[in-house]
Amino acid sequence: MTNASQTKVSQRALQAAGQPISRLMGMALSNPNIISLAAGFVDNESLPTEITKEAANEVLANDNHSKVALQYGSNHGDHELRERILLHAMEMNQAATSEITSYNTKLDQVFITPGSNQLLFLLADTILDPGDIVLCASPSYFVFIGAVKNIGGQTYGVATDEQGIVPEALEAALQQLDNNGRLSKVKAIYTVPYFDNPGGTTLPAYRGKQILDIARRWSREQKIYVISDEAYRMLRYQGDDTPSIHHWDPSLEHTIVAGTFSKSFSPGIRVGWGFIPTELVGPLGDQKSNVDFGAPLLAQRIMATVLRNQQWLEHVEKLRSVYNERRNAMLQTLTANLSDVENCHWHETNGGLCVWLTLPQHIDTGMDGQFLKNAVDAGVIYVPGAYCFASEGELANHSTIRLTFGVQSAERIEQGVRILSEQIKAWQ
Amino acid sequence: MTNASQTKVSQRALQAAGQPISRLMGMALSNPNIISLAAGFVDNESLPTEITKEAANEVLANDNHSKVALQYGSNHGDHELRERILLHAMEMNQAATSEITSYNTKLDQVFITPGSNQLLFLLADTILDPGDIVLCASPSYFVFIGAVKNIGGQTYGVATDEQGIVPEALEAALQQLDNNGRLSKVKAIYTVPYFDNPGGTTLPAYRGKQILDIARRWSREQKIYVISDEAYRMLRYQGDDTPSIHHWDPSLEHTIVAGTFSKSFSPGIRVGWGFIPTELVGPLGDQKSNVDFGAPLLAQRIMATVLRNQQWLEHVEKLRSVYNERRNAMLQTLTANLSDVENCHWHETNGGLCVWLTLPQHIDTGMDGQFLKNAVDAGVIYVPGAYCFASEGELANHSTIRLTFGVQSAERIEQGVRILSEQIKAWQ
Numbered sequence: 065m066t067n068a069s070q071t072k073v074s075q076r077a078l079q080a081a082g083q084p085i086s087r088l089m090g091m092a093l094s095n096p097n098i099i100s101l102a103a104g105f106v107d108n109e110s111l112p113t114e115i116t117k118e119a120a121n122e123v124l125a126n127d128n129h130s131k132v133a134l135q136y137g138s139n140h141g142d143h144e145l146r147e148r149i150l151l152h153a154m155e156m157n158q159a160a161t162s163e164i165t166s167y168n169t170k171l172d173q174v175f176i177t178p179g180s181n182q183l184l185f186l187l188a189d190t191i192l193d194p195g196d197i198v199l200c201a202s203p204s205y206f207v208f209i210g211a212v213k214n215i216g217g218q219t220y221g222v223a224t225d226e227q228g229i230v231p232e233a234l235e236a237a238l239q240q241l242d243n244n245g246r247l248s249k250v251k252a253i254y255t256v257p258y259f260d261n262p263g264g265t266t267l268p269a270y271r272g273k274q275i276l277d278i279a280r281r282w283s284r285e286q287k288i289y290v291i292s293d294e295a296y297r298m299l300r301y302q303g304d305d306t307p308s309i310h311h312w313d314p315s316l317e318h319t320i321v322a323g324t325f326s327k328s329f330s331p332g333i334r335v336g337w338g339f340i341p342t343e344l345v346g347p348l349g350d351q352k353s354n355v356d357f358g359a360p361l362l363a364q365r366i367m368a369t370v371l372r373n374q375q376w377l378e379h380v381e382k383l384r385s386v387y388n389e390r391r392n393a394m395l396q397t398l399t400a401n402l403s404d405v406e407n408c409h410w411h412e413t414n415g416g417l418c419v420w421l422t423l424p425q426h427i428d429t430g431m432d433g434q435f436l437k438n439a440v441d442a443g444v445i446y447v448p449g450a451y452c453f454a455s456e457g458e459l460a461n462h463s464t465i466r467l468t469f470g471v472q473s474a475e476r477i478e479q480g481v482r483i484l485s486e487q488i489k490a491w492q
Numbered sequence: 493m494t495n496a497s498q499t500k501v502s503q504r505a506l507q508a509a510g511q512p513i514s515r516l517m518g519m520a521l522s523n524p525n526i527i528s529l530a531a532g533f534v535d536n537e538s539l540p541t542e543i544t545k546e547a548a549n550e551v552l553a554n555d556n557h558s559k560v561a562l563q564y565g566s567n568h569g570d571h572e573l574r575e576r577i578l579l580h581a582m583e584m585n586q587a588a589t590s591e592i593t594s595y596n597t598k599l600d601q602v603f604i605t606p607g608s609n610q611l612l613f614l615l616a617d618t619i620l621d622p623g624d625i626v627l628c629a630s631p632s633y634f635v636f637i638g639a640v641k642n643i644g645g646q647t648y649g650v651a652t653d654e655q656g657i658v659p660e661a662l663e664a665a666l667q668q669l670d671n672n673g674r675l676s677k678v679k680a681i682y683t684v685p686y687f688d689n690p691g692g693t694t695l696p697a698y699r700g701k702q703i704l705d706i707a708r709r710w711s712r713e714q715k716i717y718v719i720s721d722e723a724y725r726m727l728r729y730q731g732d733d734t735p736s737i738h739h740w741d742p743s744l745e746h747t748i749v750a751g752t753f754s755k756s757f758s759p760g761i762r763v764g765w766g767f768i769p770t771e772l773v774g775p776l777g778d779q780k781s782n783v784d785f786g787a788p789l790l791a792q793r794i795m796a797t798v799l800r801n802q803q804w805l806e807h808v809e810k811l812r813s814v815y816n817e818r819r820n821a822m823l824q825t826l827t828a829n830l831s832d833v834e835n836c837h838w839h840e841t842n843g844g845l846c847v848w849l850t851l852p853q854h855i856d857t858g859m860d861g862q863f864l865k866n867a868v869d870a871g872v873i874y875v876p877g878a879y880c881f882a883s884e885g886e887l888a889n890h891s892t893i894r895l896t897f898g899v900q901s902a903e904r905i906e907q908g909v910r911i912l913s914e915q916i917k918a919w920q
Contacts (some may be wrong), residue, residue, distance in 0.1 A: 072679075072714045074643075077618045080778035086567075111562040116790075117552040124545040134539040134760040139514075170646075182784045190505045194731050207785075214782050215502075286500045324506045330560040334788035347501045350508035355783055356610045357635075360762035362544075363788050452743060 080214045085447070087431065092445050099480035101467045102447045104417065108471070110386050111330055112370075112379050119369040123362070127162070137361035139353050141176025145294070145368040149337050150174050152371075153321070156297075160367065161269065168315035173340055175352065178359045180295050180324035180336035184422040185211045186355065187320060187338070190348045191251045191289065192217040198291075199237055200254040201229045203464065205261050205293065205450035208254060213455065219254075221454030225290040226411055228267040229255055231274040237457060238282045248285040252320075253278075255290065257309065258297040258414025262466035263450045266414060272309040279318050289341070291320045296329040298380050301388035302414035316341045325367060327417070328380050335359065335367045344380065387417065393474035394419055394467065394481055401485035408488065417470040420449070427491050430462055439487050444480045508642045512876070515859065520873050521856040527908035530875045531808065532689070532845065536899070538814050539758055540798075540807050551790070565789035567781050569604025569765075573796040577765050578602050580799075581738065581749070584725075589697065589735040596743035601768055603780065606763035606787045608723050608752035613639045614783065615748060615766070618776045619679045620645040627665055628721075629657045631848065631880035631892065636682060641883065646686065647682075649882030654839055656695040657683055659702040665885060665908040666710045674878050676696040680748075681706075682824050685737065686725040687844025690880045690894035694842060696758040700737040707746050717769070719748045719908065725757040726808050729816035730842035734834045744769045753795060755845070756808050761786065763795045815845065822847055822895065822903035822909055829913035836916065848877070849890045855919050858890055872908045 085103065092098045097264045115261030124130040140146065154167045177183040178407040184207075192198070192218030200208070209219050220241070223233035234253065241247050251273060257267035267275075272292075292309045313319040316339055324336035340348060352358070370376050395412055398419070402408045425436055429448045436448060449464025465484075469477055513531065516602035520526045552558040568574065571794045595761045605611040613633075620626070622644030628636070630649030637647050648669070663686065669675050681703060685695035695703075700720075720737045741747040744767055752764035768776060781788070796806050823840055826847070830836045835852040854865055857876045864876060877892025893912075897905055 068771075071769075071771045073626075073772070074620055074621045076621075077775040080775065080782060101740035105564050108563060109560050111559045113552060113555055113558040113562065116562060117549065117558070120548045120552060121545065124541060124548060130541040130545070131536050131539045132760075134541065134544060134758040135536060136533050136754075136759040165806060178784050178788050181782075185782050185784075190501055193502045193504075196502075211782050214779075229721055252726075272783050283782040326564075330790075331564040332560075332793075334784075340497075343499045344501070347505040347508065351505060351642075354508060354609075354635075354639050356613075356762075358608050360606050360788050360791050361760035362758075362762075362790060362794075365760075368791075 075216070079216055088445055088447065091440055095443060096441060097443060098440065099444045099476050099483070101469070101472065101477070101480050102445045103471055104468055105471045106327055106331060107383070107386055110363070110383055115370055115375045115379060116330065116333065116366060119239055119366045119373065122364045122369050125489070127187060133362045133365035135361070137358050137364065139358045140172065140174070141359055142358055142361060142364040142368055145176060145364050145371070146171055147173040148339050148368060148371045149323070150339065153308065153310065153323070156305060157307045161307040161311060165311055165314050169339060172345055173316055173342060175338045175340065175348065176276045176359045176364055177336045177338060178320040178334045179326055180293065180338070181207060182291065183336055183338035184208050184356070185387065186348050186351050187291065188212055188215050188217065189345060190351050196251045196466060197241065197246065197249045197251060198252045198254050199234060199250065200454055201256070201260060201263060202454060202458035203262050203449060204254065204454060205256055206451040208293070209452070209454060212424070218456060219454035221457035223458055224263060224265060225488065226264040226265060227271060227277060228257065228260060228263065229271070231271060231278060234275065234278055238278070247282070250282070250288055251286070252289040252291050254293065256293045258294055259299065259413055259418070261296065261416060262418050262420050262447070262449070263418050264411045264413030264416060264418050265337060266306070269306045273312050276309050276312055276318060283318070287318065289320055290318055291322065293322045295322065295327055296416040297323065299383065300415040301384055301391055305327055310339065328383065329376060333363045333367060335363055352370065387470065389474050390469040390472070390477055393477045394469045397478045397481040401482060402488065403488060405466060417468050419467045419469065421465040421467055422461065425463050427488065428462045429465050435487065439484060442483050444483045446484070501572040503644070504642060507644055509646045509825035515821055516873055516875065519868055523705055523868060523871060525871060527872045527900060527904050527911070529897070529900065529905070529908050530873045531899055533899045534759060535754055535811070535814055538811055543798055543803045544758065544761070544794060547801065549563055550797050551793045561790045561793035563789070565792065567777055567786045567787045568600065568602070569787055570789060570792040573604060573792050573799070574599055574602040576796060576799045577751070578767065581736065581751070581767070583738040584733060585735045588733045589739060593739055593742050597767060597810055600750045600773055601744055603766045603768065604762045604787045604792055605766060605777065606762045607759070608721065608756055608766070609635060609763055611750045611764055611766035612721065613635050614776050614779050616640055616645065618644050618772060618779050618784050619717065623677060623734065624679045625669065625674065626680045626682050627662060627678065628683070628882055629688060629691060630882060630886035631690050631877060632682065632882060633634035633684055634879040636721070637880070637882060641696060652691060652693060652884055654693060655699060656685065656688060656691065656693040657699070658901060659699060659706060662703065662706055666706070678710070679714070680717040681821060682721065684721045684723065686722055687727065687841055687846070689724065689844060690846050690848050690875070690877070692839045692841030692844060692846050692848050696732045696733070700772070701740050704737050704740055704746060711746070715746065717748055718746055719750065721750045723750065723752050724844040725751070725810065727815060727845065728843040729812055731790055738767065756811065757795070757798070757804060761791045761795060763791055815898065817902050818897040818900070818905055821891070821905045822897045825906045825909040829910060830916065832836045833917060845896050846894045846895065848894055849893040850889065851893065851916055853891050855916065857893050863915065863919060867912060870911050870915055872911045874912065
């Protein structure tokens with residue numbers, strides 16, 4: 065047996081936020097029939113079994129190809145996969161705008177990571193020191209907020225409207241930070257421009273350009289990057305695609321793009337990517353070689369094969385129809401039940417997997433509150449909105465909820481939203 | 493275009509060592525026929541194409557099973573895989589010793605990581621603050637030395653002999669650190685007990701137990717962990733397996749075990765693992781959820797299927813015969829060419845993939861030296877031993893070389909070692 069020996073974990077470990085989702089799942093266990101509108105999982109039914117089997121067999125059929133996939137790969141990721149992803153993104157941007165741009169993005173600016181989350185983590189670790197600041201939408205993706213906190217950084221929330229980050233509010237926040245002598249701490253602006261998680265908003269193209277201009281203009285003491293997290297871009301159910309911020313920064317001087325096949329193909333294959341500025345290629349690569357020496361290659365070769373066989377976009381079409389039905393079910397049930405409730409509102413998202421619900425101020429939706437407990441007892445669970453706010457800047461709104469429509473059937477979504485609506489209306 | 497805006501990367505990024513292997517590969521490009529005895533890759537010919545194809549088809553054949561593999565998984569890793577890995581390790585330990593031990597290690601102490609490298613990184617990030625110290629063999633695995641440096645920690649080298657870390661030297665190093673008031677900074681002792689990379693030495697069972705006892709005894713101010721990196725354990729070509737340190741710490745109070753299928757099956761599938769003390773499960777899990785939210789699940793399900801079908805150990809037998817031939821080729825050619833050279837010696841490793849070569853002191857084998865340049869011009873490349881030494885403690889020996897026999901055929905190994913031997917004998 066050991067002597068005294070108290071365990072001391074690192075400062076970093078103390079700063080690592082536990083995932084709220086695990087606590088919620090624990091709560092949900094009390095009611096086995098609970099309808100979860102909390103999890104960020106994807107629809108199980110439409111996962112691409114056949115396409116993946118075909119691609120895996122293709123990768124492993126030929127002995128030479130198979131041995132490439134089973135050997136160590138490069139820290140950057142598979143060459144063919146990186147090429148196909150970059151090309152696809154440039155084509156999307158070109159198609160979404162009438163302006164013709166010549167992209168100078170080079171292949172060594174493309175990294176493959178197991179999910180876009182790892183790209184966000186590596187990036188935070190590469191550009192942030194403790195005390196550094198990332199400006200972000202209020203509300204924002206809680207996993208990224210957690211990654212910044214893990215490093216000892218600060219997230220600074222900026223006001224949003226139905227079109228995402230308000231450029232004037234961003235400008236004002238930078239002015240405020242400058243006035244306080246903290247401009248040199250600002251390293252990045254984080255945005256989820258397509259169907260924001262959790263906000264559900266989509267940044268119009270002109271706002272993306274404005275945010276980029278603001279980042280450039282305020283890069284007085286050091287470069288301020290724009291991190292464009294495009295995880296949901298392919299999951300659009302309404303309207304036309306808009307060009308990425310990448311389009312106005314074609315060689316990626318200020319812009320970092322993160323993307324993933326987790327939502328638009330399969331999270332179990334777990335292939336994401338990042339496009340990054342040239343000066344970060346070396347440092348981020350070094351961080352990556354510490355974390356895992358390159359993403360698992362077999363999964364990358366399977367994904368490259370799916371793209372080569374043009375089966376990805378076909379699959380995305382199927383997903384769009386599945387999720388569109390669920391989104392409609394959620395929005396219609398909200399309208400039918402809550403449109404008369406004063407100070408209750410939500411954004412009619414045109415893509416992604418989230419709806420952000422704001423309730424009257426007397427309802428605290430938090431983890432330890434009675435409202436959540438009642439909702440769980442009644443048979444529905446959600447993510448308390450409080451998790452989605454930055455550590456400073458815009459104040460957290462504790463009367464908010466993140467709903468997701470990725471996992472449940474349309475019928476269960478209707479049922480869940482009805483139960484939740486009854487709780488809201490019953491709450492005094 | 494941007495304004496002034498100098499890029500500033502984080503302190504961490506500045507501390508991230510570039511991988512020496514990439515620089516070496518750059519040098520090797522000058523000679524396309526070069527024989528690389530540098531890379532830590534595995535044999536290409538024996539990669540398990542058929543077994544993997546069968547397992548992938550089994551995972552993807554049944555729609556229910558396939559959907560589990562394509563969906564998000566748990567942060568810890570696949571349940572069945574964790575069970576099989578833990579059971580296998582306990583059986584190995586029990587078989588390797590006459591003592592019967594009752595293992596209390598619980599399944600939630602088992603984490604799956606993409607390669608054991610990630611486990612080492614997560615661990616370093618979880619237990620080390622800047623300035624903290626890890627004691628390790630001199631020489632030690634350079635990737636782990638780099639991970640500690642990345643975090644701002646110090647590695648402290650301890651003298652080794654033909655059986656790995658010398659317990660008396662470890663004791664003396666701790667005494668020295670205590671005398672200097674730095675004992676509270678010592679968080680771990682790192683060892684690669686089976687066929688050390690780069691040393692090639694194997695820690696006898698009694699030494700493993702001694703090291704564990706030393707760690708327990710010196711855990712006065714805080715716990716000192718023993719990190720047992722067992723990446724090469726299955727690749728034994730001679731003698732009997734020895735029990736892991738885990739055997740004397742059956743509930744893992746001080747011991748962390750890292751393992752991987754990268755060397756003993758396939759690095760492209762990239763499944764590794766860690767067994768960790770209970771008090772680290774929460775903190776390390778939180779770090780992991782920041783880094784990737786769980787290793788890619790499809791690869792884990794494939795690996796679980798390979799184990800269930802009992803095809804792993806069968807494959808390991810094949811690998812043993814392949815690598816044994818190469819090891820013999822390397823050792824015999826060294827003996828034939830260098831046994832007469834004064835102050836030139838190496839360890840006759842009985843497993844793994846490395847031979848550690850010490851040359852006469854007037855030869856500097858370093859990256860920027862003439863000796864390496866001559867060797868490359870003559871057609872052979874190696875890893876300069878200087879990369880394998882800790883940041884303090886035992887002094888680095890710049891007249892050392894890490895040779896690997898994993899990639900080249902026996903014939904090419906003989907040829908490469910002959911060329912290198914000529915360089916050594918010609919060097920004045």
